[in-house]
Amino acid sequence: MNEMIDNLLATGLELWNWFPADWQTFLLILGKVVLILVPLMLCVAYITYAERKIIGYMQVRIGPNRVGPRGWLQPIADAMKLLFKEVIIPTRSDRFLFLLAPVLSIMPALAAWAVIPFDRGMVLTDVNAGLLYILALTSIGVYGVIIAGWASNSKYAILSSLRVGAQIVAYEIAMGFALVGVLMASGSLNMGDIVEGQAGGISSWYIWPLLPLFFVYFISGVAETNRAPFDVAEGESEIVAGFHVEYSGMAFAVFFLAEYANIILISSLTALMFLGGWLSPFEGFVEAGHWLGETHIFWFFAKACFFAFCFLWFRATFPRYRYDQIMRLGWKVFIPVTIVWLFVEAVMVVAEVGPWAV
Amino acid sequence: MNITDFLFFVFAGLVIAAALGVVLSRNPVHSVLFLILTFFACSAIWLMLEAEFLAITLVLVYVGAVMVLFLFVVMMLDINVAKMREGFVNYLPVGALFAVAIVAAMIWVVGPVGPDVMGTASLDQAVRHAADYSNTEALGEILYTDYVLPFEIAAVILLVAIIAAIALTLRRRPTTKYQTPGKQIKVKRNDRLKIIKMDAEVSND
DSSP: OHHHHHHHHHHHHHHHHHSOHHHHHHHHHHHHHHHHHHHHHHHHHHHHHHHHHHHHHHTTSOOOOSSSGGGTTHHHHHHHHHHHSOOOOOTTSOHHHHHHHHHHHHHHHHHGGGGOOSBTTBOSOOOTTHHHHHHHHHHHTHHHHHHHHHHTTOHHHHHHHHHHHHHHHHHHHHHHHHHHHHHHHHSOSOHHHHHHTTOSSGGGSTTTTTHHHHHHHHHHHHHHTTOTTSOTTTOHHHHTTGGGTTOOHHHHHHHHHHHHHHHHHHHHHHHHHHSOTTSOTTTTTSOTTOGGGSOOHHHHHHHHHHHHHHHHHHHHHOOOOOHHHHHHIIIIIIHHHHHHHHHHHHHHHHTTOSOOOO | OOHHHHHHHHHHHHHHHHHHHHHHOSSHHHHHHHHHHHHHHHHHHHHHTTOHHHHHHIIIIIIIIIHHHHHHHHHTSOOOHHHHTTTHHHHHHHHHHHHHHHHHHHHHHHSSSSOOTTOGGGGGGOOOOOTTOOHHHHHHHHHTTTTHHHHHHHHHHHHHHHHHHHHHHOOOOTTOOOOOHHHHHHOOHHHHOOOOOOOOOOOOO
16 A cells, blocks of 8 residues: 555656756746646635625524525525526627636736735745735736626716726725735735734734724725725615626626625635734734744634625615715825824834834 | 846847737737836846836836826727728828837937937946845935926925816816715714604504
């Protein structure tokens, strides 16, 4: 038996060495990408289930419980249903752009995961400008929605894409400024370095010195993903379903996947940049070597899950914002708050108050 | 041809093809989307030149913000393609003149003739930086030391431009009704609702 396994391993290694060195690198990267994307897609599928369950319990009802034990197979059933539905393309629509829009909306949501570190050193590409890369990618996600609205050749859809365009440009500025705060605190654009800069337990996380920026970032994140209470893009009571009113089947499902992938992305980013990612909250409070004080990927997942839960919680709690008030909040509240706090932070850095890396 | 060369030709080809698409496509929305593709391919080329800060900023600023607003405006146009193509022959000489002038200027600046303003002669000696080289840091150091004054002046000019643009477009029509959200939030129950006590009415039947 052991001999057989050894033989198998040897043949496997031989096969691996048969590839040229370039191909080996390429295959390794491809393998890592699959290792990130498959669990991510599973998370996306099950966050839809979690959403229906959690909101169900918040509204004192049960939620999906028919498909599989306790409804656990519901997301699979939904995916199968959407796969087999016909994708209807409206007659006077722009055919190519109509089909390109869902792709444009999911592509940045997935590509951003390239620089997200899950644990110390566990990252696909450890680029120096990681934070900038993420900011750039989250900002191009809006094209999917805008193009979908225009290509559908429908009044409701174009209204929605105009709303989204203005909303995302407004909140992106506040979001970018909040990230400038993180950048000033950590002195680095590298995601791994940002997390390592928060070492030393719960009291050294950036959430405390950057509290206003944390709130601005997370709320802007909710607005960027077009989730309730900022979901005027969908606004089912006003413009039917907004930009995806003409979409059906898998084309619609891809928009859905992109939205949930973005939720997980924003949750993970908030956990990484403000709550110390994979660092333990008890570091420095328990004696060295105790398992509670160790860094672990589990901490990262726990923090990200908390924020993902908040997304669902908001949806069950808040009524939809009126559109002019969304704009007011973005331009007249968040941007001044971030600018003022950046000044405060600069003074704190110069006066050496707080846990600054410089 | 190694992989870097191959990628360069792919992206360079994409830049040219997309740029042609900008001028040749009939629909203005398609033109804007081609322009976005051009920016994207350009930024990929800049990435291969180890200018990652510029490359990502190009995507962030132009693709992520400027072109969104561009698209926004173009999408709302009521496009009449036939009318737009009318003056083509009339405008052709002027357009061609500008195209020739720009090509000549570019050859003068980067080509083999003329002064070597871009330092193309020394390009052969360009060295690959180590993996820990940070383009962002290098740019920041130069911008905030050697070029701090021009940099700040540029920032102030941009600020003035923003304020000017807002001031130019700001108009308050007397007929428009405004709400003050702060006031709306401050409203208490007693401001709008009056609860009165009254005795139950007893019917006499």
